[in-house]
Amino acid sequence: MTIRRIAVVGAGTMGHGIAHASAAAGYGTVMFDVSPAALEKGRRAVEEVVRSGVERGKVAAADAELTLGRLQATSDLARAVANADFIIEAAPERIDTKIALFADIERLAPASAVVASNTSALSLTEMAATLRDSSRVAGMHFFNPVHKMKLIEVVQALETSPATLAAVREVAARMGKETVLVRESPGFITTRVNASIGNEAFYMLMEGVASARDIDKALKLGLNHPMGPFEMVDLVGLDTRLSILEYLHRALGEKYRPCPLLVQYVKAGRLGRKVGRGVYDYE
Numbered sequence: 251m252t253i254r255r256i257a258v259v260g261a262g263t264m265g266h267g268i269a270h271a272s273a274a275a276g277y278g279t280v281m282f283d284v285s286p287a288a289l290e291k292g293r294r295a296v297e298e299v300v301r302s303g304v305e306r307g308k309v310a311a312a313d314a315e316l317t318l319g320r321l322q323a324t325s326d327l328a329r330a331v332a333n334a335d336f337i338i339e340a341a342p343e344r345i346d347t348k349i350a351l352f353a354d355i356e357r358l359a360p361a362s363a364v365v366a367s368n369t370s371a372l373s374l375t376e377m378a379a380t381l382r383d384s385s386r387v388a389g390m391h392f393f394n395p396v397h398k399m400k401l402i403e404v405v406q407a408l409e410t411s412p413a414t415l416a417a418v419r420e421v422a423a424r425m426g427k428e429t430v431l432v433r434e435s436p437g438f439i440t441t442r443v444n445a446s447i448g449n450e451a452f453y454m455l456m457e458g459v460a461s462a463r464d465i466d467k468a469l470k471l472g473l474n475h476p477m478g479p480f481e482m483v484d485l486v487g488l489d490t491r492l493s494i495l496e497y498l499h500r501a502l503g504e505k506y507r508p509c510p511l512l513v514q515y516v517k518a519g520r521l522g523r524k525v526g527r528g529v530y531d532y533e
């Protein structure tokens with residue numbers, strides 16, 4: 251199967267980054283979002299990253315023009331997916347939203363198109379089961395910010411076909427990304443490990459083992475993590491982390507029970523950088 255046109259569904263934090271990677275890789279790319287404001291914001295964010303790439307000498311001006319020329323935006327899902335060979339869903343992390351989108355995609359897109367989801371933790375098998383042909387569904391878990399992060403976790407659902415996996419790997423390689431293959435399991439590799447480390451760090455803070463700054467410093471300087479667990483959770487959002495842990499707890503058991511201190515921070519509205527205050531104060 252030759253992949254020429256990619257549709258990205260959802261133009262938020264991840265969707266616009268994925269659409270940028272797709273256009274830069276040479277694919278005709280259409281970005282869809284239910285919100286025209288999100289589409290506009292996504293488009294501007296791509297332009298900003300492309301412009302800064304040119305300014306820093308990382309991207310040739312002519313390539314930047316070509317990338318932007320390959321990227322379209324629409325709030326009409328039918329227009330976005332009607333001619334797509336490959337669809338990457340990056341809508342909010344709710345299974346009902348994703349399943350409803352999969353139904354629309356099945357109705358509006360070519361029956362041969364690969365349908366990939368950028369879910370961080372949800373079940374691809376559950377999404378795939380809603381399609382007549384579940385073999386064309388796989389996970390494609392990108393990282394934020396997409397233009398900087400090298401990895402894509404490729405997730406194989408129960409019925410994912412070898413041809414679908416090959417298509418996903420081909421697109422990832424053209425985007426310049428490395429891949430790892432994960433058999434579907436809650437949280438895949440990275441979300442599960444990251445949530446565990448973050449939860450453990452909160453338990454240590456709650457027990458008074460060390461200060462937040464020293465726990466972050468220890469992981470950065472002693473274990474060579476590029477960010478401390480509290481710097482990371484402030485970036486991810488404490489509410490997002492809590493919902494991931496609640497999901498892992500339900501799916502995988504007791505060791506993922508969210509630390510009570512994390513729950514308390516969320517109740518206090520300390521959700522991280524996005525509100526100016528999380529574990530640390532940014533105001």
Ligand SMILES: NC(=O)c1ccc[n+]([C@@H]2O[C@H](COP(=O)([O-])OP(=O)(O)OC[C@H]3O[C@@H](n4cnc5c(N)ncnc54)[C@H](O)[C@@H]3O)[C@@H](O)[C@H]2O)c1
Nearest residue numbers: 260261262263264283284285288340341342343369370394
């Ligand atoms: N933010 C991250 O660091 C990160 C990393 C990896 C994966 N993910 C996953 O990527 C997905 C998107 O996350 P995000 O952080 O970009 O969220 P976001 O909230 O920034 O963006 C989601 C976008 O989807 C749009 N949307 C809502 N309903 C829609 C629908 N029915 N159809 C199309 N678009 C719709 C919203 O308007 C919004 O622009 C989630 O599954 C998330 O778990 C996020």
